[in-house]
Amino acid sequence: MVLVEVVTVAEELENRYDVAVVGGGAAGLAGALMLGRSRRSVVVIDAGEPRNAPARGVHGLLGLEGISPSALLERGREEVRGYGVDLRQGEVEAAARDGSGFALTLKDGAAVRARRLLVTTGLVDQLPDLPGLRVRWGRDVLHCPYCHGHEVRDQAIGVLASGPMSVHQALLFRQLSADVTYFTHTMPAPTDEQHEQLMARGITVVEGEVTSVESSGDRLVGVRLADGTLARRAALVVASRMVARAGFLSALGLRPVEHPSGMGQHIPADPTGRTEVPGVWVAGNVTDLAGQVSTSAAAGAMAGAQINADLVGEETARAVAEQRDPFSADSEQRVCELVLGDRRHGQ
Numbered sequence: 001m002v003l004v005e006v007v008t009v010a011e012e013l014e015n016r017y018d019v020a021v022v023g024g025g026a027a028g029l030a031g032a033l034m035l036g037r038s039r040r041s042v043v044v045i046d047a048g049e050p051r052n053a054p055a056r057g058v059h060g061l062l063g064l065e066g067i068s069p070s071a072l073l074e075r076g077r078e079e080v081r082g083y084g085v086d087l088r089q090g091e092v093e094a095a096a097r098d099g100s101g102f103a104l105t106l107k108d109g110a111a112v113r114a115r116r117l118l119v120t121t122g123l124v125d126q127l128p129d130l131p132g133l134r135v136r137w138g139r140d141v142l143h144c145p146y147c148h149g150h151e152v153r154d155q156a157i158g159v160l161a162s163g164p165m166s167v168h169q170a171l172l173f174r175q176l177s178a179d180v181t182y183f184t185h186t187m188p189a190p191t192d193e194q195h196e197q198l199m200a201r202g203i204t205v206v207e208g209e210v211t212s213v214e215s216s217g218d219r220l221v222g223v224r225l226a227d228g229t230l231a232r233r234a235a236l237v238v239a240s241r242m243v244a245r246a247g248f249l250s251a252l253g254l255r256p257v258e259h260p261s262g263m264g265q266h267i268p269a270d271p272t273g274r275t276e277v278p279g280v281w282v283a284g285n286v287t288d289l290a291g292q293v294s295t296s297a298a299a300g301a302m303a304g305a306q307i308n309a310d311l312v313g314e315e316t317a318r319a320v321a322e323q324r325d326p327f328s329a330d331s332e333q334r335v336c337e338l339v340l341g342d343r344r345h346g347q
């Protein structure tokens with residue numbers, strides 16, 4: 001009888017972590033680093049498609065300026081491995097409540113259980129649907145002046161009006177080049193105030209729909225307008241619609257909502273990454289659509305520390321209860337966990 005009970009507890013503890021981090025980009029790995037260093041049992045489950053994968057280098061990152069996106073993450077994975085964090089390649093398809101914790105189901109059918117969740121799955125950039133645009137994304141079709149603006153300084157830059165921030169983007173890129181053209185495309189024409197600003201900064205406004213993005217020999221050539229004209233440009237700035245990758249959270253009651261900026265959808269959270277669902281934290285682009293690599297990593301580290309503090313609070317309350325009543329059912333369960341502790345995660 002006692003044996004059966006112990007086996008049940010062992011099964012329960014199998015594959016059960018203090019924290020499961022879903023997403024192994026800058027935010028997830030930084031969170032895992034804080035948690036691993038806090039001697040938490042942590043698994044990072046990562047589908048391996050970071051948002052900036054098409055880019056040659058990560059810019060605006062102090063100390064590692066220009067490092068390739070893949071080299072940065074490989075370095076991060078090495079660092080968290082050093083603190084005993086498990087890394088698992090895979091895509092989480094569903095998350096559900098499991099007692100006081102969570103159960104994750106992966107696309108390959110595997111299950112992972114954890115006391116807390118840190119969701120750092122990033123976002124999807126929904127690009128304007130124009131022939132020839134997607135293949136240049138992250139190369140010479142750009143969105144962010146801080147990520148790639150310096151690399152196209154002084155060049156002929158086009159801005160394709162494609163979102164509520166497009167005029168703002170044009171003004172920011174004007175800081176990097178005197179040759180900026182704003183294509184109104186299918187968006188409403190700039191307001192009088194915006195038009196005045198664009199004119200004052202020497203930004204040419206071209207009205208009419210853009211029908212394709214033209215390139216030759218692995219370089220952008222320009223954009224083709226509906227009247228057949230080719231407007232030659234070396235780089236094209238677009239505003240993607242940014243949508244949090246968080247469909248797997250719906251059973252927990254967490255769904256992406258419209259971001260107040262109008263730029264897309266995100267999972268809201270407080271400044272520490274805590275969501276409205278107890279036990280679930282978010283960090284990086286999944287909640288902060290404008291987040292860079294450095295700010296995503298910082299948010300992941302903050303969330304990791306907060307999760308550790310939350311677990312410490314729970315464990316302290318439990319220890320106090322055990323101290324008061326050493327023979328309670330909770331205390332016995334705790335003893336079982338301690339006995340089986342060294343059989344977890346192949347340690």
Ligand SMILES: Cc1cc2nc3c(=O)[nH]c(=O)nc-3n(C[C@H](O)[C@H](O)[C@H](O)COP(=O)(O)OP(=O)(O)OC[C@H]3O[C@@H](n4cnc5c(N)ncnc54)[C@H](O)[C@@H]3O)c2cc1C
Pocket residue numbers: 022023024025026027028045046047048049050051052053054055057058059060061090091092093120121122123125137138139144146147148245248283284285286291292293294296
């Ligand atoms: C083209 C481009 C270039 C950029 N260049 C720069 C730059 O130079 N400097 C800069 O600071 N920022 C840059 N950025 C922004 C940068 O990409 C983001 O700030 C950063 O990637 C956010 O990190 P993250 O960890 O939140 O998300 P991501 O890096 O996108 O990582 C999320 C991870 O979660 C995984 N994932 C998603 N869903 C699941 C799931 N269900 N199960 C398991 N795993 C999942 C993904 O596969 C991915 O590996 C660029 C963005 C783009 C689009």
